[in-house]
Amino acid sequence: EVQLVESGGGLVQPGRSLRVSCAASGFTFEDYAMYWVRQVPGKGLEWVAGISRNSAIINYADSVKGRFTISRDNAKSSLYLKMNSLRIEDTALFYCAKDKNSDSSGLNYYFDLWGRGTLVIVSS
């Protein structure tokens, strides 16, 4: 079955760090760019970060640049997001998403497969 499963969310204090993970299965992970997108429950969607299939191209939203680091391990079919200096406004459901296109070395921003998300709550 083609799927993405996020993990690692939880309650964390402001200023602390957290790493969330995404395990991919059912497709050739190394062929696709991957992304993190977040959603405040009941609200809209915000793209957070993207990484090309060989990690050569990485982009971040301005709201997380310098604080968050996206990475991947193709041998383990896994995507990661290390979040430092967390703020209350980072509280959200973090989704891992796969790019639709396998024939590009860059980031295309077509999110054709999503996980169910992992909830990050930043609170004192």
Added chain:
Amino acid sequence: DTQMTQSPSSLSASVGDRVTITCQASQDISNFLNWYQQKPGLAPKLLIYDVSNLEPGVPPRFSGSGSGTDFTLTISSLQPEDFATYFCQQLHNLPPTFGQGTKVEIK
């Protein structure tokens, strides 16, 4: 950033109704516009990419149109499984941005 404005924010409709949702971009995004459907408690699902191309398995009652700054998602005959929130997304300019969503509710 390119702002995406959807209207309406919510609507009530009956099974069988024709439903239209609009999405306006704050600047020209050519045809780089996707639509997603999200049901409560579930992740978003890509419905339509590049304005009018249906993802595999998406029923033909869904269609998309538009170019430049103004886009439309149409459901020709609303079915019970279509009650959900719909988001547009532009990918022409970085960062990719989403509309605020349109919730389609049962009348």
